[in-house]
Structures are given as structure tokens and as C-alpha cells.
Amino acid sequence: MRSALIWGLVAFVIGAPIVVAANSPLLQWREPLYIAAGLAGVVGMATMLLQPLLVVGALPGPSLTTSRRLHRYGGLVLVLAVALHVIGLWVTSPPDVIDVLLLRSPTPFAIWGLLAMWAIFGAGVLALLRPRMPLRIWRWGHTGLVLLAAVGTVVHAVQIVGTMGSVTKVMLSIALVAALFLAIARRKVWMMGLRPRRN
Amino acid sequence: MKTSLINRRTVLTAGSAILLTGAASQPAYAQVAGVSATPTMRGGSNNYRPGAPIVERIGGGGFWMTGTVRQAGDGAPLPGQRIQIWAHTTEGHERDPQSHGATLTDANGTFRLEMPQIVPAFGQAHGHLAYDSGAFRTVFLRPLMTSPKVTTLNADFVLEPA
Numbered sequence: 001m002r003s004a005l006i007w008g009l010v011a012f013v014i015g016a017p018i019v020v021a022a023n024s025p026l027l028q029w030r031e032p033l034y035i036a037a038g039l040a041g042v043v044g045m046a047t048m049l050l051q052p053l054l055v056v057g058a059l060p061g062p063s064l065t066t067s068r069r070l071h072r073y074g075g076l077v078l079v080l081a082v083a084l085h086v087i088g089l090w091v092t093s094p095p096d097v098i099d100v101l102l103l104r105s106p107t108p109f110a111i112w113g114l115l116a117m118w119a120i121f122g123a124g125v126l127a128l129l130r131p132r133m134p135l136r137i138w139r140w141g142h143t144g145l146v147l148l149a150a151v152g153t154v155v156h157a158v159q160i161v162g163t164m165g166s167v168t169k170v171m172l173s174i175a176l177v178a179a180l181f182l183a184i185a186r187r188k189v190w191m192m193g194l195r196p197r198r199n
Numbered sequence: 200m201k202t203s204l205i206n207r208r209t210v211l212t213a214g215s216a217i218l219l220t221g222a223a224s225q226p227a228y229a230q231v232a233g234v235s236a237t238p239t240m241r242g243g244s245n246n247y248r249p250g251a252p253i254v255e256r257i258g259g260g261g262f263w264m265t266g267t268v269r270q271a272g273d274g275a276p277l278p279g280q281r282i283q284i285w286a287h288t289t290e291g292h293e294r295d296p297q298s299h300g301a302t303l304t305d306a307n308g309t310f311r312l313e314m315p316q317i318v319p320a321f322g323q324a325h326g327h328l329a330y331d332s333g334a335f336r337t338v339f340l341r342p343l344m345t346s347p348k349v350t351t352l353n354a355d356f357v358l359e360p361a
Contacts, residue, residue, distance in 0.1 A: 026318060026319060029287070029288070029289050029318050030292075030320075031292065034292075089321070092292070093245065093246060093292070093293060093294065093320075093321060095242070095244075095245035095246060096242065096245055096246075096321050099241070099242055099245070104241060104242075105241065105242060106240060106241035106242040106341060107242075107321070107322050107323060109322055110321075110322065159322070160322040161319040161322055161323055161324060161347060162319065162322055
């Protein structure tokens with residue numbers, strides 16, 4: 001019962017914004033690549049809710065090992081979603097995306113998106129380098145970058161007039177920040193290096 | 200005991216006085232210094248296609264782009280100035296040729312061009328306008344709509360000699 005409730009809630013918080021975005025009236029005036037780019041952004045943001053839940057095994061069902069393997073795949077999905085988001089927008093309107101990458105965009109939300117993009121890529125690169133990395137640097141670095149990514153993504157999404165519904169957008173934003181803080185609290189990331197490693 | 204001239208009360212009073220008189224004297228300043236030229240906005244020239252034709256209306260219409268063109272200094276209206284307009288609308292992306300058109304200012308320096316409804320793109324409902332005819336310095340504007348539902352957008356140009 002409890003696990004069905006948790007899964008139902010997660011499915012709703014992730015599914016609702018995607019369904020709303022996929023049915024946005026704005027889509028009828030957009031080309032397929034622009035639509036795909038926008039949806040990739042929504043899917044990426046939804047992945048950011050799952051990631052912290054997976055890494056601490058907060059979702060009922062899979063073992064912690066399975067859950068953490070899913071977290072790695074989730075990271076890959078997130079990086080690919082961000083890449084599709086940016087490339088799709090770039091092809092749709094090159095000068096707008098070039099302005100963002102050069103930090104001269106007139107739209108503040110785009111700069112927050114850029115921050116989130118680099119933070120996500122950075123967190124991914126750290127994950128690849130993890131075997132060669134002191135545990136403390138890995139944990140603090142990955143957590144710090146993910147925090148930046150979450151803040152950047154939420155501000156980015158909330159300021160945008162786009163395909164996401166405003167209610168589902170805020171709901172997903174609150175949920176992903178809450179999930180991230182839950183994971184940080186469970187792992188006691190700030191204690192890293194001050195105590196021997198457990199689990 | 201001697202009280203300092205600078206205390207909380209005097210600072211607040213003087214500060215408010217400066218703020219109030221500063222705000223009130225704004226029009227007077229504009230009269231003395233003249234009307235200053237409109238700067239180009241960030242991203243204003245994005246997806247610009249030089250040489251958009253002068254048209255009766257862009258596409259099917261239903262939305263109005265309005266504005267004025269005046270000259271820097273005395274603020275006199277500039278008639279016969281060509282203003283180019285483009286946006287992401289219900290009929291096409293910013294880059295599409297059919298999304299672009301131009302119009303001329305009338306004797307009062309105002310312009311008005313009917314075009315399809317602008318819809319939000321790249322996060323904001325916005326239009327693009329250009330003055331790029333040579334006699335004055337080129338200016339690109341990127342005004343924002345207050346809401347995606349409004350059916351008009353205004354942009355004012357103050358031009359200075361090239």
C-alpha cells in the first residue's frame with residue numbers, strides 16, 4: 001500500500017508536467033525539432049526528481065544496488081536530454097542560443113539554464129572520473145554541482161513562458177528540490193570526511 | 200551638548216528630498232538635454248532578414264504592431280521611415296520569410312502594421328523591430344508582450360544621425 005502510494009505520487013509528479021507540455025497549445029505553432037527540444041527539457045527536469053530518490057534507494061522495490069545502477073543510467077538520460085534540449089533549440093534559432101552561450105542573452109532564465117547545463121555536465125564528468133577520485137572530493141563535488149543544477153533548472157523553468165503548465169511546473173520544482181534535500185540529509189553529505197564511510 | 204548634523208532624521212529627510220526632487224525633475228531634464236536616442240536591445244537583431252518588403256499586412260493579420268519614430272534631440276516625429284518587423288507567430292517561426300514585413304511611418308511619425316498573433320517562443324512572447332535604412336543609426340528592438348493573450352505590441356524609436 002505504502003509503496004503503491006509512493007510510486008503513484010512520483011509517477012504523477014513526473015507524468016503530469018510531461019502530459020501537459022505534450023498537449024500545450026503552443027506546439028501547433030512549432031516545428032517538430034523545437035517541440036522535441038522543449039520536451040527534452042521537461043523530461044530532463046523530471047529525471048532530476050528521480051535521481052536523488054534512486055541514489056538513496058528511497059523508491060520502494062529495487063534493491064539499493066539496482067537503484068544506484070538506475071541512478072547512473074538516469075544521469076546518462078539527463079545529460080542526453082540536456083544535449084537534445086540545447087541542440088534542438090540551437091538548430092531552431094541559432095542566434096538565440098549563441099547569445100545564451102556567450103552570456104549576452106536578454107532572457108535571464110536562459111542564463112540560469114546555462115548554469116544548470118554546465119552543472120549537470122560537471123556532475124556527469126565527476127561521475128566518470130569517480131574511480132580515480134578521493135571520496136570526499138567526489139561526494140562534495142557531485143552534490144554541490146547537483147545543487148547548482150537543481151536551483152538553475154527550477155529558476156529557468158519557472159521564469160519561462162513555455163509549454164509546461166504553471167501548476168505542474170511548480171509541483172515538479174518543489175518535488176525535485178525536496179527529493180534532493182532528502183538525499184543530502186540521508187547521506188549526511190556534510191559529514192563527509194568527518195566519519196568513517198558506512199554502507 | 201552639540202548634536203551632529205548627520206543623524207538618522209537628517210539623513211532620511213535629505214535622502215527623501217533628493218529622491219522626490221530627482222523624480223520630479225525628470226521631465227525638465229529631458230527638455231534641457233533633449234530626447235536621447237533609443238539603444239539597440241540585447242537579442243534585438245536575432246533572426247533579422249535585411250530588406251523585408253513593405254507590405255499591407257504580414258500574413259492573415261489579427262495582431263497589431265504599433266509605435267513611433269522620432270529624432271533624437273528635439274523629439275520631432277520622423278515621417279516616411281521604414282520599420283522592419285518580425286516575430287514568431289501563429290503563421291511561422293522568426294526565421295521564416297513570411298514572418299517578416301516592413302511599413303512606413305506616417306506624417307506624425309507613427310506606424311502600425313497588422314500581422315499574425317505573436318506566440319511565446321524561446322520563453323517569452325516578444326517581437327522584433329528594426330530601423331536599418333542608413334540615414335540614421337541602425338536600431339534593433341525586442342519588446343516583450345505583457346501577456347501572450349494581448350493582441351498588440353508597441354515599440355518607440357528615437358533615432359540619431361548615423
